[in-house]
Amino acid sequence: MVMMMRAISSSAFESAVGGRRAGALFSSSSSSSSSSSFFFGGGGGGGIGRRRSKRCHDKTLEKRRLVTTSDDDDCTVFSKSMSSSSSSSKRKEAQRATHMAKLRASFSPHEASHRQREQERDDDDDDGKRNELLTSKIFCNRSLPMKSITSIGFDMDYTLAMYKPETFERLVYTKTVEKLVSHYGYPKEILTSFTFDETYMVRGLVIDKKRGNVLKMDRHNYVKVVVHGFKEVSAEERLATYCDSSKVGTTFTGNEYQAMDTLFALAEAYLFCQLVEMKDTVTRDKKKQKNKEYEKLTNVSYHQMFDEIRNSVDLCHRDGSLKTEVAKDPAKYIVPDESLKRLLTTLKMSGRSVFLLTNSLFDYTNVVMNFLISDKTGDAKTLDWLDYFDTVFVGSMKPNFFTQDSSIIFEVDAKSYMLKNTDSGGPLTPIGGSDIDHVSLSSKIGDGTNMYTSKVYQGGSYVHLMDSLGISRGSDVLYVGDHIFGDILRSKKTLGWRTMLIVPEMDHELEVLEETREEGVLCELKQLRERRDELNYQLQKIEFEEKQQKEKKQKTAKEMKMIKQLEEDFQAAKLDHRKKTKEYHERFHWVWGALMKSGCQNSRFAHQVERYACVYTSKVSNILQYSPEANFRAFSDTMPHDDSSS
Numbered sequence: 001m002v003m004m005m006r007a008i009s010s011s012a013f014e015s016a017v018g019g020r021r022a023g024a025l026f027s028s029s030s031s032s033s034s035s036s037s038f039f040f041g042g043g044g045g046g047g048i049g050r051r052r053s054k055r056c057h058d059k060t061l062e063k064r065r066l067v068t069t070s071d072d073d074d075c076t077v078f079s080k081s082m083s084s085s086s087s088s089s090k091r092k093e094a095q096r097a098t099h100m101a102k103l104r105a106s107f108s109p110h111e112a113s114h115r116q117r118e119q120e121r122d123d124d125d126d127d128g129k130r131n132e133l134l135t136s137k138i139f140c141n142r143s144l145p146m147k148s149i150t151s152i153g154f155d156m157d158y159t160l161a162m163y164k165p166e167t168f169e170r171l172v173y174t175k176t177v178e179k180l181v182s183h184y185g186y187p188k189e190i191l192t193s194f195t196f197d198e199t200y201m202v203r204g205l206v207i208d209k210k211r212g213n214v215l216k217m218d219r220h221n222y223v224k225v226v227v228h229g230f231k232e233v234s235a236e237e238r239l240a241t242y243c244d245s246s247k248v249g250t251t252f253t254g255n256e257y258q259a260m261d262t263l264f265a266l267a268e269a270y271l272f273c274q275l276v277e278m279k280d281t282v283t284r285d286k287k288k289q290k291n292k293e294y295e296k297l298t299n300v301s302y303h304q305m306f307d308e309i310r311n312s313v314d315l316c317h318r319d320g321s322l323k324t325e326v327a328k329d330p331a332k333y334i335v336p337d338e339s340l341k342r343l344l345t346t347l348k349m350s351g352r353s354v355f356l357l358t359n360s361l362f363d364y365t366n367v368v369m370n371f372l373i374s375d376k377t378g379d380a381k382t383l384d385w386l387d388y389f390d391t392v393f394v395g396s397m398k399p400n401f402f403t404q405d406s407s408i409i410f411e412v413d414a415k416s417y418m419l420k421n422t423d424s425g426g427p428l429t430p431i432g433g434s435d436i437d438h439v440s441l442s443s444k445i446g447d448g449t450n451m452y453t454s455k456v457y458q459g460g461s462y463v464h465l466m467d468s469l470g471i472s473r474g475s476d477v478l479y480v481g482d483h484i485f486g487d488i489l490r491s492k493k494t495l496g497w498r499t500m501l502i503v504p505e506m507d508h509e510l511e512v513l514e515e516t517r518e519e520g521v522l523c524e525l526k527q528l529r530e531r532r533d534e535l536n537y538q539l540q541k542i543e544f545e546e547k548q549q550k551e552k553k554q555k556t557a558k559e560m561k562m563i564k565q566l567e568e569d570f571q572a573a574k575l576d577h578r579k580k581t582k583e584y585h586e587r588f589h590w591v592w593g594a595l596m597k598s599g600c601q602n603s604r605f606a607h608q609v610e611r612y613a614c615v616y617t618s619k620v621s622n623i624l625q626y627s628p629e630a631n632f633r634a635f636s637d638t639m640p641h642d643d644s645s646s
Contacts, residue, residue: 135510140615149478151353151478154355155487156369157482164335166198177191180312184296201267201269203263203605204595204603210302212279212305215242218604225598264313272306279305323363326368327364334371340372359397361395367381391465393465396460401460409459479497481501481502493612525584539567542566581599
């Protein structure tokens with residue numbers, strides 16, 4: 001029996017997305033936890049949360065009546081209802097610790113998350129099952145009938161392969177710091193004094209390279225949070241800097257800005273914040289300015305500093321220092337995925353072709369896929385994993401792969417990793433090396449006959465890929481990746497491919513959402529906002545009526561007292577609403593708040609997800625929860641007036 005699926009939709013957005021260029025070694029991707037049968041499982045979007053929200057709303061109707069009364073006594077009670085809390089620093093430290101635990105659980109589903117779920121079942125079996133069902137959902141922005149899909153493709157890094165942030169991102173961070181010292185002359189002090197916190201940064205932020213700031217904005221590109229170094233910029237400074245479009249523009253794209261669209265960007269963003277703080281400290285310290293050790297930081301701009309960090313990361317990918325470490329011990333850096341083999345097998349059995357499309361080169365791809373599918377490393381590696389794919393394209397240079405139709409393509413000899421030019425037929429062998437055996441290919445690619453007898457190719461373009469699979473229509477392809485720009489936007493806008501975005505952070509996001517619904521937090525926030533708006537409306541009405549009077553009348557003492565009380569109540573309501581809203585967002589992340597929200601608006605990242613991803617989910621194994629013939633349907637779009645009756 002196939003369960004009915006429901007999906008969450010969100011409102012459309014207008015801004016274009018900024019992208020970061022793909023690295024030479026990696027692209028972007030994810031992993032998974034074990035899951036139940038492919039043909040049985042949960043539906044789409046959020047019925048549990050909606051029902052719970054309604055129950056929560058019903059429970060608080062009486063409280064809402066008391067809150068919205070205009071009686072002076074009730075207003076006084078409302079003003080005094082602001083709950084006391086511990087110090088901000090202690091609260092944020094506790095939030096950071098909680099967030100770190102949940103982050104590690106979301107990226108390590110077979111380790112921490114499994115133990116967590118077992119504990120949940122011991123404490124409350126119903127809650128455990130509910131959380132597991134919630135985090136295994138696929139959410140739909142645009143209706144997707146799987147019957148129309150004939151080919152399904154996957155990115156590798158952070159899609160099929162989920163990296164452990166506490167080890168892999170720390171490795172990237174450490175290697176980058178070494179490159180900054182050895183290649184660009186940064187102080188040697190950073191080798192020992194700098195440490196990495198994998199929980200601090202989140203996706204969807206934008207780096208202002210000119211000013212040394214990190215920004216979080218909503219779907220309208222309105223900047224809501226600004227951090228300079230690790231210090232949050234005041235509201236006054238934030239508004240003065242980023243509310244003048246003549247100074248900063250309206251899209252926050254171009255050379256001065258860098259969008260953090262991929263999980264690979266988190267380590268370099270954190271390092272940037274550290275160096276910004278260090279540079280500011282050196283600038284204020286005259287003694288350090290005279291010290292040659294800090295000469296680099298004295299002279300370098302924020303913009304140049306970020307570009308050198310970016311170049312150092314690219315150098316780590318190009319020189320093989322990262323992939324060599326991962327190849328030595330994949331289990332240290334990659335989350336094992338026992339469901340991946342079953343997923344790929346089931347997809348092929350459903351009659352669809354399956355392909356792998358990654359920016360990583362074949363030597364590294366072979367290491368990762370051997371570990372994920374066969375749990376083999378080192379000399380034990382085989383090429384058995386290739387049986388699960390109809391074709392594999394490595395070194396694809398996404399997003400250019402989706403926009404160029406005449407890129408050079410090479411056949412990869414899977415045993416020796418050597419390349420053969422498929423256009424000329426000439427093998428690219430090293431000087432003094434022996435020739436290698438190749439299956440002869442046609443001298444022309446895409447001539448109407450399928451001559452792609454090899455499994456693995458390097459480079460090429462979408463033309464080669466679709467021709468090798470015998471696909472003519474982009475709408476027949478579903479591509480699964482994690483990079484909003486390199487994987488999702490370009491494949492959809494240019495080729496019309498259907499897209500699935502992997503957002504591993506969703507597990508944490510959904511768990512916090514469910515907790516806050518259970519506790520009635522969202523209902524309380526709605527009440528506080530309504531109370532604030534009602535008091536503001538009353539004050540505005542009084543002000544408007546005064547302006548309409550032809551003759552100014554002297555207010556009585558009673559009227560003055562009433563207006564004063566209204567003003568005090570409004571200020572109390574505004575402060576209380578702000579305080580509760582801030583506390584709500586800090587439950588998701590103590591600095592940046594919810595991934596998909598910025599204030600009461602969808603975040604810039606959510607805006608992009610909604611526009612370019614047909615469906616999205618936290619891990620590829622969630623596909624196993626649905627039938628191969630599932631029909632993912634989006635909810636009807638809504639506008640504010642649609643809810644005017646409530």
